[in-house]
Amino acid sequence: MKKNHKDVKAILKRLDALASNLWWSWNPRAQEIFKEFSPLIWEATNHNPIAIRKQFSETELCARLGDKDFLERLLSVLYSFEEYMSAKNIKGKSSKGQVAYFCAEFGLHECLPFYSGGLGILAGDHVKSASDLGIPLIGVGLFYRQGYFSQHIDPNGNQLESYPTTDPTNVPVELVLDQSGKPLICSVTIGTSVVHFQGWKLNVGRCKIYLLDTDVPENDEHFRGLTALAYGGDVNTRIRQEIVLGIGGVRFLRALGISPSVFHMNEGHAAFLTLELYREQLLKNIPKQKAKQVVREQCIFTTHTPVPAGHDRFPADLIEFTLKPFADWMKISIKELMRCGQTVNMEDKGEFVMTILGLKFSRAANGVSEKHGQISRLMWGELYPGIKSNKVPIGHVTNGVHITSWATSRSWEFWERHNSHKWKDHLNDPKFWKHVTNPKMVSDEELWALRYEQRRDLIEFIRSRARSNKTIGGAVGEEALYRLLSFDALTIGFARRFAPYKRALLLFSDIVKAQELFDDPRRPIQIIFAGKAHPRDNDGKEFLNRVIAMTHKPPFLGKVIFLENYDMNVARHMIAGCDVWLNNPRRPLEASGTSGQKIAINGGLHLSILDGWWSEAYNGKNGWAIGDKVKDNFSPEEIDKRDADSLYHILSDEVIPAFYQRDKNEIPRKWVDRIRNAMRTIIPVYNTHRMVMEYSKKYYFPKK
Numbered sequence: 001m002k003k004n005h006k007d008v009k010a011i012l013k014r015l016d017a018l019a020s021n022l023w024w025s026w027n028p029r030a031q032e033i034f035k036e037f038s039p040l041i042w043e044a045t046n047h048n049p050i051a052i053r054k055q056f057s058e059t060e061l062c063a064r065l066g067d068k069d070f071l072e073r074l075l076s077v078l079y080s081f082e083e084y085m086s087a088k089n090i091k092g093k094s095s096k097g098q099v100a101y102f103c104a105e106f107g108l109h110e111c112l113p114f115y116s117g118g119l120g121i122l123a124g125d126h127v128k129s130a131s132d133l134g135i136p137l138i139g140v141g142l143f144y145r146q147g148y149f150s151q152h153i154d155p156n157g158n159q160l161e162s163y164p165t166t167d168p169t170n171v172p173v174e175l176v177l178d179q180s181g182k183p184l185i186c187s188v189t190i191g192t193s194v195v196h197f198q199g200w201k202l203n204v205g206r207c208k209i210y211l212l213d214t215d216v217p218e219n220d221e222h223f224r225g226l227t228a229l230a231y232g233g234d235v236n237t238r239i240r241q242e243i244v245l246g247i248g249g250v251r252f253l254r255a256l257g258i259s260p261s262v263f264h265m266n267e268g269h270a271a272f273l274t275l276e277l278y279r280e281q282l283l284k285n286i287p288k289q290k291a292k293q294v295v296r297e298q299c300i301f302t303t304h305t306p307v308p309a310g311h312d313r314f315p316a317d318l319i320e321f322t323l324k325p326f327a328d329w330m331k332i333s334i335k336e337l338m339r340c341g342q343t344v345n346m347e348d349k350g351e352f353v354m355t356i357l358g359l360k361f362s363r364a365a366n367g368v369s370e371k372h373g374q375i376s377r378l379m380w381g382e383l384y385p386g387i388k389s390n391k392v393p394i395g396h397v398t399n400g401v402h403i404t405s406w407a408t409s410r411s412w413e414f415w416e417r418h419n420s421h422k423w424k425d426h427l428n429d430p431k432f433w434k435h436v437t438n439p440k441m442v443s444d445e446e447l448w449a450l451r452y453e454q455r456r457d458l459i460e461f462i463r464s465r466a467r468s469n470k471t472i473g474g475a476v477g478e479e480a481l482y483r484l485l486s487f488d489a490l491t492i493g494f495a496r497r498f499a500p501y502k503r504a505l506l507l508f509s510d511i512v513k514a515q516e517l518f519d520d521p522r523r524p525i526q527i528i529f530a531g532k533a534h535p536r537d538n539d540g541k542e543f544l545n546r547v548i549a550m551t552h553k554p555p556f557l558g559k560v561i562f563l564e565n566y567d568m569n570v571a572r573h574m575i576a577g578c579d580v581w582l583n584n585p586r587r588p589l590e591a592s593g594t595s596g597q598k599i600a601i602n603g604g605l606h607l608s609i610l611d612g613w614w615s616e617a618y619n620g621k622n623g624w625a626i627g628d629k630v631k632d633n634f635s636p637e638e639i640d641k642r643d644a645d646s647l648y649h650i651l652s653d654e655v656i657p658a659f660y661q662r663d664k665n666e667i668p669r670k671w672v673d674r675i676r677n678a679m680r681t682i683i684p685v686y687n688t689h690r691m692v693m694e695y696s697k698k699y700y701f702p703k704k
């Protein structure tokens with residue numbers, strides 16, 4: 001009895017280590033264990049193991065371990081986790097130093113709402129892959145206690161925003177302490193004020209992320225809320241947040257005794273870090289030119305938007321007000337500091353552009369797809385006088401996704417069944433995926449069964465949400481349990497930020513054609529929408545409102561659905577359950593896009609404009625392309641019309657017929673063939689393992 005008691009303590013300790021490491025977020029078997037402890041709390045807390053852990057006593061654990069089957073599975077998960085953690089730098093380059101990866105947002109899991117969208121998800125996936133690959137990478141970001149926002153739709157179809165507060169003691173983060181056991185506090189000077197901040201540590205497998213938080217008693221009341229909201233404030237808040245992230249981030253790493261050999265700025269929000277590195281050099285009395293060179297050797301910059309307005313910029317007087325004392329300290333004039341964020345021709349415009357700052361102080365830079373690399377070279381050519389645009393030193397690394405985070409537990413088990421654990425070790429190996437997607441390895445019947453299982457999971461998820469009115473369109477309440485959507489219908493997904501250029505309503509732009517598509521009882525289709533509009537984007541909100549109006553119109557009723565509060569959880573259900581993932585932004589405004597990359601591992605197919613990653617990945621057989629690749633000299637309205645016509649044509653002549661062309665066993669052979677082609681060509685390339693290896697070889701640790 002006594003010995004048993006001791007064992008329980010040991011297991012409890014190991015379980016605590018598991019709960020506080022986000023490794024569980026890409027291991028469905030670990031998630032299953034927590035869910036089994038308390039299914040209610042698991043659902044109620046957006047799948048949060050720390051909240052679960054708080055719910056069970058040692059006495060309960062002791063009793064639950066009496067269930068031999070449960071104990072066996074628990075021990076097996078603990079063993080996998082500990083083995084993962086102990087494997088040292090498999091492909092690592094630790095001798096070459098550490099990489100500090102700065103980003104304004106990190107999307108790691110739905111229970112940690114520190115992200116708004118694509119940029120954050122990409123950053124989270126980047127860190128997870130770095131951990132898997134043994135790349136010594138440390139993330140730095142901001143701790144948004146109130147996140148981005150939670151979305152609700154009112155009865156008139158308008159978006160309402162709420163800002164629930166995250167209690168740090170209830171989620172998998174740990175306050176960083178100093179040697180005396182007190183919170184480690186650092187500070188930055190902003191204008192005439194000193195702003196203090198602490199840091200929260202996230203364990204992401206073998207990597208760590210530090211999120212900075214100004215909500216400390218040392219601060220004046222108005223600075224305590226500085227880091228409360230992601231992208232919530234005006235330029236005044238924004239520049240202050242970015243000073244904490246960039247300048248503060250470097251100081252926090254220094255206070256921890258960390259000296260990275262590479263600083264990777266993921267988008268311009270973090271570019272102030274270069275000024276802090278510059279200051280460090282100047283204070284060592286290194287001459288300016290040399291100091292800049294030293295900074296440049298340590299920094300790399302990734303830009304994420306081809307839209308000029310998407311780049312952070314600040315007016316001169318704001319830079320002067322917030323950074324004058326900093327410039328004084330460095331012994332440079334504020335004018336000189338201003339110039340760091342400007343091109344030669346810009347100075348009279350008086351704006352400071354964060355991307356320019358990042359580019360000027362980086363030894364290498366990149367866009368996030370081949371096409372975006374080209375556009376970026378044209379956009380920023382002015383910074384490289386005398387260099388032809390195709391020689392501008394901005395390359396590209398195409399974005400990817402962390403496959404094991406986006407495989408549902410069903411597809412995870414599917415791949416385990418087919419090749420045991422090996423698939424996880426071959427995520428960026430095209431030969432392996434050619435082999436495992438061979439019909440001899442995976443039959444049409446099995447793939448089609450996987451599609452049916454996942455479609456049903458999504459529809460049941462939607463029905464259960466509709467029951468509590470979190471779904472808009474069609475039936476609500478108990479009726480929704482039986483009547484909403486069809487398990488057999490071709491299911492299309494469209495989930496993205498409601499920005500006008502994403503053209504959420506393209507499918508409905510010719511209402512007669514849209515009705516024909518949705519009204520065919522022999523070949524039913526249905527579409528599920530999700531996405532948030534930025535709280536201050538009124539055009540985006542207007543689009544959202546029109547999508548919601550569509551869900552109530554008779555021909556679309558019960559077939560066009562809007563799911564509230566798009567987050568990583570809603571995303572995971574949608575990317576797995578939808579047969580077709582629709583993406584129709586106006587070209588060339590999508591730098592890469594990643595949601596369409598999440599579907600391949602689950603057997604979905606991509607139907608998209610040839611923009612971003614899709615113009616590289618599309619091969620004619622692994623999905624469908626809307627519109628054409630040629631540069632068109634039409635007005636935006638004409639382009640919209642042409643793209644809509646193309647979309648109607650592809651849906652009615654290709655997508656829908658392929659889905660409904662069945663053999664005697666009810667299997668759509670051609671469709672399944674396309675799935676196999678998509679898996680083979682997309683899974684091993686458009687993932688963050690390939691992406692992080694590319695960053696590592698090209699930019700972090702290039703061979704000299």
Ligand SMILES: *Cc1c(COP(=O)(O)O)cnc(C)c1O
Nearest residue numbers: 117118496567568571593594595
């Ligand atoms: C993947 C993902 C995104 C990014 O998708 P895009 O295709 O780049 O728009 C945004 N939000 C959530 C919740 C996601 O999971």
